[in-house]
Amino acid sequence: MKSEFKKLWGRKLARLLIFSLVVAYFGFSPVYAGIATNFKDTLSDSRPSTVANHTISFVNASAVDEGDTITLTFGAGFNMGTVDYTDIDLADDGADLTLAANCAGTEKASAVISGQVLTFTICPGDGGAMATSSVITTEIGTNATSQTTGDQQITNPTAGVYNVDVAGTFGDTNRTKVAIVSGVTVTVTIPSVLIFDIFGISGASCPISTSINSTPTAVNFGEVNYETFYNACQRLRIGTNAQDGYVITIQKTQLLTSGSDTIPKGDCDGTCSDTTAAAWASAVGGDGAANDGFGYCMKDFLGNGAITADAAWDTNDCGDASPYFKTIANAGAAETARTIMSSATRALDSSYVEYRLNTSSEQTEGTYTATIVYVATPQFD
Numbered sequence: 340m341k342s343e344f345k346k347l348w349g350r351k352l353a354r355l356l357i358f359s360l361v362v363a364y365f366g367f368s369p370v371y372a373g374i375a376t377n378f379k380d381t382l383s384d385s386r387p388s389t390v391a392n393h394t395i396s397f398v399n400a401s402a403v404d405e406g407d408t409i410t411l412t413f414g415a416g417f418n419m420g421t422v423d424y425t426d427i428d429l430a431d432d433g434a435d436l437t438l439a440a441n442c443a444g445t446e447k448a449s450a451v452i453s454g455q456v457l458t459f460t461i462c463p464g465d466g467g468a469m470a471t472s473s474v475i476t477t478e479i480g481t482n483a484t485s486q487t488t489g490d491q492q493i494t495n496p497t498a499g500v501y502n503v504d505v506a507g508t509f510g511d512t513n514r515t516k517v518a519i520v521s522g523v524t525v526t527v528t529i530p531s532v533l534i535f536d537i538f539g540i541s542g543a544s545c546p547i548s549t550s551i552n553s554t555p556t557a558v559n560f561g562e563v564n565y566e567t568f569y570n571a572c573q574r575l576r577i578g579t580n581a582q583d584g585y586v587i588t589i590q591k592t593q594l595l596t597s598g599s600d601t602i603p604k605g606d607c608d609g610t611c612s613d614t615t616a617a618a619w620a621s622a623v624g625g626d627g628a629a630n631d632g633f634g635y636c637m638k639d640f641l642g643n644g645a646i647t648a649d650a651a652w653d654t655n656d657c658g659d660a661s662p663y664f665k666t667i668a669n670a671g672a673a674e675t676a677r678t679i680m681s682s683a684t685r686a687l688d689s690s691y692v693e694y695r696l697n698t699s700s701e702q703t704e705g706t707y708t709a710t711i712v713y714v715a716t717p718q719f720d
Contacts (some may be wrong), residue, residue, distance in 0.1 A: 372402035373511040377474075380503045380515050382495070383482065386522045390492035392480030396502065397428055401510035408506040409459040411477070411483055415456060416496025424450040426489030428478040431434070431469045435485035443647030458507075495519050533585075534578035534687075535715040545572035545601055545690050546638040546657035560693055565700040566622045566629045574658070575680065575713065576689040578608040580654055583718035584682035589692075590712050593671035597705030602698060605632010607664050613677050616652065616663035622697050629699035633709075634664040657693040664695055667711065696708065 359691070375397040383392035395411060403409060413419070424438045427450045438638070439446035442460060447467030449460045461467045469475060481487035498519050506512045539554035550570040551560060558571045579585050595602040606612065607619035608630060624630050638656040655663035668674035680690055 344378055360403065374548060375399055375505050375511040375513040378505060378513040378515045380517050382481070382517060384494070385518060385520050387498045387519050389495050390480075391495055392478065392482040392492055394476065394478050394482065395509075396474060396476040397505055397513065399471060399475055399509070399511050401468065402471050403461055403473075403509040405461050405463045405465070405468050407461050407509040409461075409475070409509060410503075411455075411457045411506065412494070412504040412506070413455045413493070414420075414501035414503065415431065415455060416499075417500060417519055418496075419452050419455065419457075420491055420494060422452055422489075422491045422642060425487050426483050426491045427457070428476075428482060428483040428485040430476045430478075430485075431467075432473050433476075436467050438486065451720035458550045498567075515516055515642055529580065531717065532578065532580045533588075533717045533720055534576070536711070538574040538576065540572045540691070542571070545570065545693060546636075547572070547662070547693050547695075550693070557693060562698050563696065563698060565664045565670075565698050566701065567697065568622050569696045570693055572691050572693040574689060574691050576641075576687075577680065577715055578687040579717040580718035581586050581719045582685070584684050584686055585680075585717045586678055586681040586714060587715045588676035589635070589679040590668045590670050590674070590676035590714075592710040592712060594669060595696075595707035595709045597703070599708040600703040600705060600707075602696075602702060602707055603632050604666050605630070605634060605697070606666065606667060607632070607634060610658065611664050611666060613666050613674060614669045616655065618661055619664040619695060620653075620661060631697045631699045631702065632666065633694070633696050634666045634713075635694050636662045636664045637692070638691040640689040640691055641689070642682070642686060658689060662693075670712070676712075679713070 378397040379395070381394045390673045402479065424440050427438060429436045429438060429448055429450065436447040438448055438450050440451065440669060441449045442462035445465055447465045448461055449462060451458050480492040481489045496519055498521055500516050502514055504514050504518055537555045539552070541552050542550035547570045550572055553571045553573050557571070558573070563569050565571050575587065577585055577587060594604060607617050608621055611617035611619065611634065619630065619634065621630055636657040637652045638658050655661065668677050680688060682688060
């Protein structure tokens with residue numbers, strides 16, 4: 340009995356030894372599926388329940404042959420909506436493959452979404468095979484522009500971390516993750532802004548060179564001769580962030596008045612008014628009477644002169660050889676204040692206002708005064 344046992348055991352030991360020698364000589368290694376490397380999914384927007392573009396890329400360890408499939412599986416919660424092949428690009432090392440809903444024509448691949456899975460099929464016979472170590476990229480959403488520009492996007496799930504898996508019959512697998520997080524709300528409040536300044540200007544710096552000095556709050560013509568033009572200027576500056584811009588109006592409280600006497604409002608050379616600019620070139624009228632009165636002209640300093648400094652002076656401003664003038668509305672006579680500068684949008688503007696005075700030889704002696712009132716109104720929504 341012992342002899343039979345020894346024989347049986349000897350045979351088994353011999354077989355085991357032979358098998359070990361064969362394995363040692365020829366070698367043996369297990370077979371593993373390929374691993375797609377550098378696998379990532381970049382979202383255009385990571386906020387919950389928000390539509391986003393996806394840019395997914397990986398490097399394949401296994402060749403993708405014609406007839407093979409590549410699948411991308413999105414975690415539960417991603418809403419694929421109505422995304423189809425027209426919203427998808429597939430590229431091999433940067434070269435886009437033509438896509439369709441199926442392999443019925445000459446397209447190199449088809450793209451079909453079912454549930455959470457996007458399946459690419461490399462169409463047989465159309466040259467869409469991909470070699471190993473290719474950078475395979477797919478764009479899903481409005482970032483897909485190869486054949487048409489995509490108009491549908493995938494909707495993100497609620498906040499959390501989600502899987503995206505790559506697989507398919509070509510053999511590679513891997514998993515990446517995307518984080519869906521709430522956006523950070525940044526709030527800043529910009530206050531309403533209005534800057535309005537009146538600057539005194541030296542006579543030599545005024546548009547009309549024969550001018551006297553002014554301060555921000557006073558224009559003193561001093562003692563004047565009759566039938567002689569006297570000029571003085573100031574500069575107005577306005578800045579506002581008002582959506583619809585601003586309006587500045589001009590008006591005087593009364594005629595230039597001394598006791599019961601006044602200097603006439605005037606009409607330039609006979610045709611200007613509060614609303615109409617016209618020439619005022621002569622200090623003496625044709626009939627020997629002075630073209631007396633008190634008016635103003637304008638010249639743009641900063642901004643659009645045709646808009647901000649009253650369009651009437653676009654080509655006949657104070658610096659022109661033949662400047663035009665207007666008279667100033669008289670609040671004491673219930674005359675309406677008139678727009679002197681304006682803008683329909685946010686602006687930083689500045690304009691010269693040049694005042695002109697002329698008196699007749701019959702004007703009663705005395706010191707005459709009036710106050711000019713500027714009203715700047717920003718146009719906020």
